Amino acid sequence: MSEPMIAVEDVTKFFGDLVAVSEVSFHVGPGVTALLGPNGAGKSTVLRMLCGLTAPSRGTVRVLGRDPRRDHTLSRHIGLVPQQDGLFEGRTALEFVRLAAELHGLDDPDGAARRALGTVELDSDDHRHVATYSKGMRQRVKIAQAIVHDPHVIVLDEPLTGLDPRQRLHMVALFHQLGDAGRCVVVSSHVLEEVERFGSRVLVVAHGRLAAEGDFREIRALMDDRPHRLRLRTDRPRELAGALLAAGTAMAVRVEGDDLVLVDTTDIAAFRRAVAPTARELGAHLRELHGLDDDLESVFRYLVSRR
The missing domain is CATH 3.40.50.300 (P-loop containing nucleotide triphosphate hydrolases)
Known part of the structure; x- marks a missing residue:
């Protein structure tokens, strides 16, 4: 037409x-x-x-x-x-x-x-x-x-x-x-x-x-390519946070308290594949892994911020 x-x-x-x-x-x-x-x-x-x-x-x-x-x-x-x-x-x-x-x-x-x-x-x-x-x-x-x-x-x-x-x-x-x-x-x-x-x-x-x-x-x-933030709970937060940074699967980490790590990553699939083996190598116990920005509202906010 x-x-x-x-x-x-x-x-x-x-x-x-x-x-x-x-x-x-x-x-x-x-x-x-x-x-x-x-x-x-x-x-x-x-x-x-x-x-x-x-x-x-x-x-x-x-x-x-x-x-x-x-x-x-x-x-x-x-x-x-x-x-x-x-x-x-x-x-x-x-x-x-x-x-x-x-x-x-x-x-x-x-x-x-x-x-x-x-x-x-x-x-x-x-x-x-x-x-x-x-x-x-x-x-x-x-x-x-x-x-x-x-x-x-x-x-x-x-x-x-x-x-x-x-x-x-x-x-x-x-x-x-x-x-x-x-x-x-x-x-x-x-x-x-x-x-x-x-x-x-x-x-x-x-x-x-x-x-x-x-x-x-x-x-x-x-x-799917937008930055993601996840909440991770473990008995060895500092060791696991450092290992994830060193492996390149996390772009930023922040340790809070005795068991909480906030992780930012641009490759959510690679991070999910890597976190369990990394924890196992350190002898760390994973108690929680939860996405903090997987809802549509956060996706739309990200798309608007790009414009």
Whole structure:
């Protein structure tokens, strides 16, 4: 394609004194793109701007070459799965999805709604109200209403929350199917393992900024190559700390108290392989080995600090 399906240029979004998104730029084409970031990172705000639900304070957002905030006809080409439920509790799944089809002006809203529900493995003849549905079923109803009108751009905010493992696999396969058919599918998540299943291009958002972007394998390598800090407890802390430094598996160590060593390393895999044999050679007993910065929040802080 000569133009991206989504183009975000230098976008900043303020809510009063709060800067939710700061100077974010990216282009997205057909296929599946994952928006990865911790809760509160600004992912939902970015997705809302893509759908025209809120306007950027600065910068521009273009979807299919048009402004989603000003061009209301563009909604016919966008499907949204919001993080919030937002379902009409007193309706059946068929009634809810059929209403979405009617609002988009489809010729056969009932048939389209039934096909969309079948795609997400829900029974269109289920007469229960959606208020009685489980979290996973409600998520699938939201996905059905987002794809009922066969949109070109599909935006999904944490769509796998509440789904069981089999349903997750089915939804991931569906997202890939839509992407392979030329649709632009943007999926947000705060779970690294979920994004790995997408096997796609990744945009990493942290503290309202775009911290990294690229192929998932490249992003994962960048995350794994960051400095790591570990807590190690042993009966011979000074001897073991010195040996780890001498072996080159630790870049810095700090001994605290009678049994605690804080270790910084840039090669976590090599350190884990070396620490037990090194302790054994010294006759030291390892009582604890615990990573202090293995959570996603620390990863995102590291990525932001690199920019």
